[in-house]
Amino acid sequence: MAVKTQRAASMTEGVIWKQLLLFFFPIMLGTFFQQLYNTVDAVVVGNYVGKEALAAVGGPTSTLINLVVGFFVGLSSGATVIISQYYGGGDVGQMSRAVHTSAALSLAGGLLMTVLGLVFSEPALVAMGTPADIMDFALTYIRIYFGGIIFTMIYNVGSGILRAVGDSRRPLYFLIVCCLVNVVLDLLFVVAFHWGVMGAALATVLSQAASAILVVVTLMRSNQGYRLYPKSIRIDPALLKSIIAIGIPAGLQSVLYSVSNLLIQASINSFGTDVVAAWTVYGKLDGFFWMTISAFGISITTFSGQNFGAQQYDRMHRSVRVCLALTFGATFFLSAVFLLCGQFFYRFFTPDEQVIYYGMEILRFLTPFYFTYVCIEILSGAIRGTGDSLVPTLITCFGVCVLRVVWVMAAVPVWPDVKTVIASYPITWTVASLMFIGYYLQGGWLRRRRKAVFGE
Numbered sequence: 001m002a003v004k005t006q007r008a009a010s011m012t013e014g015v016i017w018k019q020l021l022l023f024f025f026p027i028m029l030g031t032f033f034q035q036l037y038n039t040v041d042a043v044v045v046g047n048y049v050g051k052e053a054l055a056a057v058g059g060p061t062s063t064l065i066n067l068v069v070g071f072f073v074g075l076s077s078g079a080t081v082i083i084s085q086y087y088g089g090g091d092v093g094q095m096s097r098a099v100h101t102s103a104a105l106s107l108a109g110g111l112l113m114t115v116l117g118l119v120f121s122e123p124a125l126v127a128m129g130t131p132a133d134i135m136d137f138a139l140t141y142i143r144i145y146f147g148g149i150i151f152t153m154i155y156n157v158g159s160g161i162l163r164a165v166g167d168s169r170r171p172l173y174f175l176i177v178c179c180l181v182n183v184v185l186d187l188l189f190v191v192a193f194h195w196g197v198m199g200a201a202l203a204t205v206l207s208q209a210a211s212a213i214l215v216v217v218t219l220m221r222s223n224q225g226y227r228l229y230p231k232s233i234r235i236d237p238a239l240l241k242s243i244i245a246i247g248i249p250a251g252l253q254s255v256l257y258s259v260s261n262l263l264i265q266a267s268i269n270s271f272g273t274d275v276v277a278a279w280t281v282y283g284k285l286d287g288f289f290w291m292t293i294s295a296f297g298i299s300i301t302t303f304s305g306q307n308f309g310a311q312q313y314d315r316m317h318r319s320v321r322v323c324l325a326l327t328f329g330a331t332f333f334l335s336a337v338f339l340l341c342g343q344f345f346y347r348f349f350t351p352d353e354q355v356i357y358y359g360m361e362i363l364r365f366l367t368p369f370y371f372t373y374v375c376i377e378i379l380s381g382a383i384r385g386t387g388d389s390l391v392p393t394l395i396t397c398f399g400v401c402v403l404r405v406v407w408v409m410a411a412v413p414v415w416p417d418v419k420t421v422i423a424s425y426p427i428t429w430t431v432a433s434l435m436f437i438g439y440y441l442q443g444g445w446l447r448r449r450r451k452a453v454f455g456e
Contacts (some may be wrong), residue, residue: 051190078247088309110150117146148205304385399432
């Protein structure tokens with residue numbers, strides 16, 4: 001018989017929109033400060049080292065880092081879903097075993113990422129056609145980053161555990177502290193010590209190490225069922241199987257996203273350093289939109305997981321409708337801010353007029369289409385919260401990744417222009433959104449999960 005736990009942060013009761021926003025804002029602010037890690041690096045090196053260093057820190061290196069990290073973060077999301085379901089159902093024993101299994105997974109995944117990053121980063125940068133004038137900068141940054149990637153993995157898994165039980169505030173506090181540390185270290189290493197890109201990379205790694213330590217200490221000091229005991233960190237085969245069943249599709253989806261983005265980045269690289277630098281800065285601004293929408297996605301996944309575990313299906317569906325409305329509202333607001341203030345933001349990163357010109361062309365083209373992505377994030381998050389991750393992955397892989405690759409390979413040779421490359425984004429977002437709406441409304445996914453988990 002399952003042992004029941006006190007659900008102090010349960011999402012199975014209360015006013016839906018208030019609970020979603022109370023959970024969302026700490027996640028969004030936390031993601032904001034996490035985004036600031038690389039953004040601060042880009043601002044400092046762009047102003048004190050040069051546009052070549054700026055292009056290296058944010059362009060091809062970010063794409064490769066997202067490829068490797070995204071897979072393991074997607075894999076660990078399976079643990080978050082499992083923990084949220086056990087928490088919603090009140091099963092302390094299984095929840096504790098899931099926590100220690102996910103901790104073991106973070107350590108193993110972090111070590112593997114370090115090896116893969118150090119071995120394959122240079123061949124990958126060469127294969128992407130990284131411009132020669134930024135290659136040395138890119139190699140320096142990415143090797144140092146992968147040398148400390150285990151800290152990123154530990155933090156992401158640990159914060160995922162806290163969010164699974166409804167605690168989105170403490171991960172935020174940790175990131176605020178560590179972001180401030182990163183700013184100080186960037187100014188010290190790059191501006192005072194003149195260590196250039198190496199200094200920016202070291203500042204980021206050391207700051208991420210601090211966030212990892214804080215989240216581990218928090219889990220070890222908890223008096224709840226999700227307390228972390230270092231001696232108990234081991235793989236539970238049955239739970240690992242469940243985590244992999246949910247996490248592998250999400251991880252593969254992230255890989256395919258990144259592979260398609262590698263192709264985009266390679267196409268961008270062919271237009272020269274000015275365009276690569278402009279795309280880098282756009283990526284930093286664009287990241288603030290993605291941090292917002294992903295925070296809504298994490299919120300609805302946790303909300304859906306807890307209510308599915310408590311078998312409150314009507315409340316789960318209502319939360320999806322509320323979350324869609326909130327996300328559309330936030331998307332329209334951010335789109336307006338970017339369009340009105342884009343040039344002002346660009347000048348924070350670089351004084352180069354040519355880079356700013358190309359950057360504004362990209363911004364004005366893509367920003368009005370952000371709303372076409374909303375249904376992908378929210379509906380896939382809600383469906384994954386129940387443990388159904390395969391079909392959402394297939395929809396995303398075909399509707400976004402495969403179609404994007406086909407577009408770039410077929411259209412760009414005919415119309416070799418930056419706008420042709422980036423047109424792949426709104427086209428694929430629209431197709432995938434329509435597919436998700438159809439799948440969600442059909443409803444068979446929920447019936448299958450109810451039968452598989454509860455025998456209904």
